[in-house]
Amino acid sequence: MIQPRFLLGEVATGLRRNVSMAISVVLVTMVSIFLLGLGLLAQRQADTMKGYWYDRIQVSIYLCNEYAEQPNCRGQAATEAQRSAIRTQLTAMPEVKEVFFETEQEAFERFKEQFRNSPIAGNVEAGFLPESFRVQLSDPSKYKIITDQFQTAPGVAQVQDQEKVLSRFFTIINWITVLTVALAVLMAACAALLMGTAIRQAAFIRRREIGIMRLVGASNWTIRMPFLTEMLLVSLLGVGLAIGLLWYAVHLIFNSGINQIAQLQAFIGAHDVWAIAPWMAAGVLLLTVLTSLVTLRRYLRV
Template structure:
């Protein structure tokens, strides 16, 4: 096959349907931005889970002076009850689950409380005596937090067993919903891109029906006739994919690494190397999308 002829046919087709080709590029760009954003968001969620769940602790809050829990009817936790809870945390029964135990006194809890709510009205109204002593338990497997929760249910001197996962899980649920929404938009836009590519190929084939007729008469093969149309759609889609990768790179480079890291330095964020992991997938989707739409359209409207 003459490469020069092929390039000329592609250029001719793109010139004749320039507006439609630009539309294909833009729709592919938008759809793949959503696909890429969904993928990157899922990578971010996974990275955040690894970061936070590795630091998750189970807090065993001991009875304070004014506790109203059924296990605190005798008043504030006694030294014997406090020692008994620690002994249970270090017992052979919980040893397979517990990695470390740290005691937090009222003074420590009050200091952390003041740092956490610094500058708010609640920080000024709280007193050290109102806060609970607690044991901060780091688990070997954070998913096994219910073992500790159930173990100390009804234990005298223990007001409440609180797992930090209960605070984090709703947050991650929101992020997963956002990922699903981005995926939904991506599916809609991909369908729109496929339809637009099919329409573009159909118009291109119609505008060049005379040339294709002559090529049939001179014995040109099916591949020679259909390949320029196929490559037009693929080329426009790949350009859209390239723009999508560039947009995602800029968003991560300047939005996440350039701004979010400084504004909320709480955990590790995804970097530009994750964009390069997603990039081949986006290009592959673009080629597959354009190829499928083009072949389907050509087989129907350009029979050879």
């Protein structure tokens, strides 16, 4: 086995002699992993929000009151019979997890609580807000069943689903993921090609040493080890920088930005960066080892 200290000395010399190439591999790896990280984080953001909202998402079936102008109501409040018919129907549906009934008074209280800091609260009286059934589904994406069934039922003013609002948001996030991951794949291809070029250049710079190593009977592994170690060092440095940048980006956007305003816990944080970091590092490790071995096999024959 080659002595570790000798190997490190060779690696240091190699990096010193080929420093511009080393820097370019670091930068390209960094950018590609940063983009990949952004894509993965966007996806985690979507998952986090889905989880957060799906716990809360309800389909609201607003009933008619005297103020309701929908064709289903025509200013007629829903009757007791209509109310219990809807309730019976809802509880019989297997898709429904839970049903709450919100009275006019409760709706008014909730409204007052939500808008306590806004002058709008003063303009609303009890009885103005309709009573409603709040339906929690076991699978929130199946809200359409409720809409279809109750949209035109007697006594129902409107069926409203919160998922619809969110789905547009999720579409945007998905596009961000697709774009960043596609860019990351392109950049990873660049990184692999650049590593190949870097190794070929390093092999050319070190052709004298390689010639002597072959002559005195150094094994293939000994000849290849310094190149492989150099590439692993520079690409892992690139990954490290990318992870640092991702952490900083998440910190900047969420921890000190949105979370301060939105007061929600439905956002990704540093722990998400740490969660994807080992996977990205492992991916780069694999890419580097494969690229290096293929290149070395082609250009460094005994």
